[in-house]
Amino acid sequence: MSTIQETLLDHLYGSPTAYQAVARLKEKLDSQGFMELYQNQSWDLKPGQNYYVSANGSSLLAWRMPKDKATGFSIIAAHLDSPCFKVKPNGEIYTRNVVELNTQPYGGAIWSSWFDRPLHLAGRVMVKKDGSVIAVPMVVQATPLVIPNPAIHMNREANNGVKLDAQRHLLPVLGLSNQRLPLLRVLLAKELKVKPDDILAHDLYLINRQKGEVWGVNKEMLSSPRLDDQACAWLGYEAFTQSESSENIPVLACFDNEEVGSATRQGAASTFLFDTLSEIAAAVGGSVRKLFANSLFLSCDNGHAAHPNYPEFDDPTNSANLNEGILIKHNARTSYTTDGLSWALFAQICEMAEVKTQHYTNRSNIMGGGTLAQISLTQVSMPALDIGLPQWAMHSSYETCGALDIASMLKAMTAFYCTKRSLSEDSWVLKS
Numbered sequence: 001m002s003t004i005q006e007t008l009l010d011h012l013y014g015s016p017t018a019y020q021a022v023a024r025l026k027e028k029l030d031s032q033g034f035m036e037l038y039q040n041q042s043w044d045l046k047p048g049q050n051y052y053v054s055a056n057g058s059s060l061l062a063w064r065m066p067k068d069k070a071t072g073f074s075i076i077a078a079h080l081d082s083p084c085f086k087v088k089p090n091g092e093i094y095t096r097n098v099v100e101l102n103t104q105p106y107g108g109a110i111w112s113s114w115f116d117r118p119l120h121l122a123g124r125v126m127v128k129k130d131g132s133v134i135a136v137p138m139v140v141q142a143t144p145l146v147i148p149n150p151a152i153h154m155n156r157e158a159n160n161g162v163k164l165d166a167q168r169h170l171l172p173v174l175g176l177s178n179q180r181l182p183l184l185r186v187l188l189a190k191e192l193k194v195k196p197d198d199i200l201a202h203d204l205y206l207i208n209r210q211k212g213e214v215w216g217v218n219k220e221m222l223s224s225p226r227l228d229d230q231a232c233a234w235l236g237y238e239a240f241t242q243s244e245s246s247e248n249i250p251v252l253a254c255f256d257n258e259e260v261g262s263a264t265r266q267g268a269a270s271t272f273l274f275d276t277l278s279e280i281a282a283a284v285g286g287s288v289r290k291l292f293a294n295s296l297f298l299s300c301d302n303g304h305a306a307h308p309n310y311p312e313f314d315d316p317t318n319s320a321n322l323n324e325g326i327l328i329k330h331n332a333r334t335s336y337t338t339d340g341l342s343w344a345l346f347a348q349i350c351e352m353a354e355v356k357t358q359h360y361t362n363r364s365n366i367m368g369g370g371t372l373a374q375i376s377l378t379q380v381s382m383p384a385l386d387i388g389l390p391q392w393a394m395h396s397s398y399e400t401c402g403a404l405d406i407a408s409m410l411k412a413m414t415a416f417y418c419t420k421r422s423l424s425e426d427s428w429v430l431k432s
């Protein structure tokens with residue numbers, strides 16, 4: 001039987017972009033008897049049934065309807081996108097006999113980690129077929145691409161902090177050719193077995209397809225592309241499908257576009273979550289306001305572990321170690337939504353589940369990042385907190401976390417879904 005670490009690595013490999021991640025999640029949910037709903041159709045939600053709906057093929061919400069009454073929602077939210085590069089229209093750039101692709105950065109990657117390694121194209125392609133246009137998710141198999149470094153002999157400052165220009169230095173090489181042909185379109189057409197003219201448009205990204213691995217003298221580490229944040233999304237899915245229903249309606253929310261601000265129709269800033277939860281509330285005969293007030297939004301997005309080579313980045317009292325527990329993330333600017341109440345509530349859930357937790361804050365002189373919970377709460381007013389796996393090298397093309405923390409996160413998420421609770425403005429009751 002596969003370990004949770006192995007199934008996670010399989011999922012990360014099979015999900016180079018949010019399109020593949022959603023397609024995989026749909027397949028898994030279908031096999032477990034979930035029914036797909038569509039945003040442009042009427043819904044007839046039945047007690048005890050399991051459902052999911054996607055937006056743009058790159059965000060997905062899944063939930064289980066209660067058999068009778070419901071008191072609130074238990075939501076695990078994570079994001080499916082990771083920093084990378086998006087291919088522009090008219091992609092080919094010809095310099096001498098070299099064909100590069102014109103790309104622009106998607107999110108804030110550590111660019112240096114993308115040099116001199118095989119990269120692939122993945123995303124979706126819009127294809128004309130039988131009088132209609134269909135979006136085809138695809139990972140281009142034909143060839144890897146490479147962003148080559150200049151030699152150290154040309155750039156003696158290569159190890160002293162190099163300023164990179166996204167338009168000049170980060171373009172991937174597709175191949176060599178002296179002919180000015182639409183090489184990308186030809187390549188896509190060949191792989192999709194269609195005519196080049198039938199390819200109308202694309203959302204293609206340059207991604208690292210390297211398969212991750214468990215490593216370390218005691219197999220205690222796990223490295224892979226896209227740990228931030230598909231690891232949390234996958235563990236959320238596992239916890240969601242393994243948990244027994246409670247009177248809090250379990251919801252899995254996987255969003256696209258967190259790395260670029262979430263302000264898309266499928267992003268956390270949209271009404272996708274609100275609209276869906278409102279329909280569920282109507283079906284169970286509950287008030288949206290009351291159900292939201294008794295809900296808990298668990299935003300799961302990785303944070304930082306203390307780095308042995310850079311102790312100067314650690315907060316004096318709230319830095320975390322790999323494999324010593326999942327992170328509860330705090331920020332005074334509320335870029336993390338954790339407050340005293342949600343912190344204490346979640347800490348109690350973890351204590352009951354025998355899962356270790358660690359607190360994470362940025363040093364006060366480091367700005368730090370944000371995540372989707374703060375943005376989601378502008379649409380759905382409910383108690384929330386931010387948690388995550390501690391990891392190194394966030395936004396590198398290859399990231400590292402602790403293998404034991406993976407299992408701890410799954411245990412904590414499962415306990416979160418299973419715990420019955422009632423909340424009020426300033427107190428709560430946990431019921432076993």
Ligand SMILES: [Zn+2]
Nearest residue numbers: 228229301302
């Ligand atoms: Zn993230």
